[in-house]
Amino acid sequence: MSALRTLRQLTATSTRAFAARQVSTVSRRVLPTLGARVSAPQNIRTLSVSARRLGEGATDLALSQKLQEELKYEKESEQSHPPDFLTAFQAQGVWEIQDVLGNDEVTLTRKFGNENVRLMFSIADIQAEEEDFASNESESDADSEGEDDPLNSYPIRASLSITKTTAPGCLNVDMVCQEGHFVVENVSFYNDAKLGTDLTAESDWKRRGTYIGPQFDTLDIGVQEEFEKFLQERGVNEHVALFIPEYAEYKEQNEYVKWLGNVKAFVDQ
Template sequence: MSAVRALRQLTASSSRVCAARNANRTFTRAAAAALPAFRAASVPAARAFSVSARRFGEGASDVALAQKLSEELKYEKESAAPSDPDFLTAFKSQGVWKIQDTVGNDEVTLTRKFGNETIRLMFSIVDIQTEQETEFEDGEESAEADEDQPIHSYPIRCSLSITKGSNPGALSIDAMCQDGAFITDNISFYPDAKIGTDLTAEADWKRRGLYIGPQFDTLDVTVQEEFEKFLQERGINDSLAMFIPEFAEYKEQKEYVGWLQNVKSFIDA
């Protein structure tokens, strides 16, 4: 969810609360003054609602909901970025990483070759959705305090795997991408590359019983430094750390527009 859309929702929510309170006071006074007339007309009103509901389909609220979805969809399309924004075009032109982005999925996979190695990096847009929702729940004070923070300051978890051709083993690195840098959490080694890289429930179950290695920050400082050089040489660098959150925002916006279209089509059917 983009920050602009989240702010619009926060403002709209506050407006709806005030409007609901005013409407409730107005309705209470009007209902007290016209109570006899309301009782006399109660039966015909119920019949009119029944006929109207059948005319609209399964519910009288369908038309209003479809209208609101249409308005939101129009707004999002007008403010949407082009299909290939500049940052994405520049990233693709480097020819280093291939992007596997399936419409409707919340995960993105980047892959590349480095010598005899196959490198796969995965991240999810769920992190950006959760972080933005938390920010706006904290209120205006929190927003003002974060004015000086970078645009892409939220953390995104990344899962990296490295395999070597016919070599049966695999390295698995868990890291956090934030503020234009990767922060490594731990590095695991799996003697069986299939267990270390497969995305099946069976492989995940087998991994749970294996030693995942020490916390990265508990390693000797010189070992940490050499590991960081190892990863940077393979393109796990600041440039990639800047790209990931930007692409996550871009994909989340596309998925939201698709969600609006699908839900509206379902309501209209």
């Protein structure tokens, strides 16, 4: 959820509290009169039908209505076309985006000579950061004194794998994407390309038992610099580092809307 949605929820809570006091006052004055006009058996029969339509719980209807309100708000805020940053990224024709609705991981793939390059990142990292942003918003505003915070400054972990069609093995690079830059943490090599690229639990377990290489920042400065140039040449650059946080937010919003619809449909059955 975005910080704007969190702020809207806080405002809605205050409004609901005020409205509840008004309803309580009106209810004490009006309900006795209404009760005299409507017989008890009719009232009970109406509530029973509503409960059966929305499952067995007495709270199903209220939850369904709140989910519908949130779903309506989010859909009204949706763009009818892909955002400009996504259109511009795809127009370059360098990376192919593999994104499955319902999964929290996104994969970027490309060819570079005889190499297959795969860059993966997850939207899970941005969820905790949004919660921290919402709770610390007042403090941040007081400290900023008119200065803008860096756009998309929260870190997102990314994993790069490079394999070759003419040679065995796989080169894996663990990185953090933040503020338009990739920070390399470590570089590992696997003799078996399948072991280095397979996403199964079995392969992940096997990788944990292999040597993953030294921490990148402990390498000779010259080696670090040349390796960074190696990544830049393969398109792992500032442009992609700026794209990843934007796309992560875009995907998280789409996943949230889908989640609302799925939960509401389940409650209504």
